[in-house]
Amino acid sequence: MNNRRNFLKKLSAISVLGASSFSLLNKFSDNTSLAAVTSSSSEKNKVRWGMVVDMRKCKDDCELCIDACHQVHNVPDFENPKDQIKWIKKAPYPNLFPSKNHQYPSENVKSKPFLTFCNHCEHPPCVRVCPTKATFKKPDGIVEMDFHRCIGCRFCMAACPYGERSFNWRDSRSAIPNIDRSYPTRQRGVVEKCNFCSERLAKNQKPACVEVCPEKVLTFGNLNDPNSEIREILKSNQASVRKPELGAKPSVFYIL
């Protein structure tokens, strides 16, 4: 009896000690990561790049934007679906908006291929899990990749709730139809995705997909500027984001 009592006493003492040291540790790590997040939080910044996709105007069989993006970024073209790399693609409505989908979807979404690419989330889960800071959020709201640092662990792919990341299983150079020598290719073993054309924004150009679309489906702009074209569109239209219940706060908005 006495033994058991002593044992329980010790056990509780140890667990109290353990729990308190854990919360102490957590406090430290929380503070540092919070500081990192707030310093790069786009809400406080002048610019937060975003996109509106007006699906009412998008033609089902047109893929000009996909071709343009994959051309300027040297995205390889593999046949095997397992190897495929996509910065921007088309997918069915239920894949994009699973919680909005129901038994009797309206005609305009039912069989329509929806454009999808990285949402450059305000709270990107991919960035939280990356152990090397290879993927990170820039002050302008863009979730960027630093391929030099990517170790190919694919945590980010597991974390992205939108399936917007692709892994380089193979050497890509042999599968790039027309290599653009002004933009790098990627090595085997790194993850890649849409970068909102950071390299073009630096030259005051719009993203390649936006520029090429003849139907003006895509509107790119600064979400933090209340007078920008993109904010005007959002003011006058009912727009949706993908999986809002997750709280990742996408910067890509859809008009259905």
Place this chain on the structure above:
Amino acid sequence: MKIYDSGKIGLGLIFFIALVTFPFWVSIGGNKQMPELKMPDSAHECVESKEFMRTNHMRLLNQWRDSVVRENNYIYVSSTGKSYVKSLTKTCLNCHSSKEEFCERCHTYASVRPYCWSCHLESE
């Protein structure tokens, strides 16, 4: 104290040390010629001094990469006040037009293998 088979052990030791130090003594008096680099004909100064670049080009490139990728900062202002675009392929290779005759000669000599070219491309 008596060492058994001291002769054999001594011989073995000498052989072992000789083997381990092989790379050192085999290169004594050998070919110490530095690699000859092809300098650009058009440009006469680099973004920083020759001495600085010789020892620090890799650090400078890393800084350039971090500030371009992470801070959207594309312009490098050198210690002499000149501005350059931070780009390996567009700035460095613009003057050093052949990586084979410039980068690689030294890298091969020093036996370093940077992986720049597994992603970046030389312009044609």
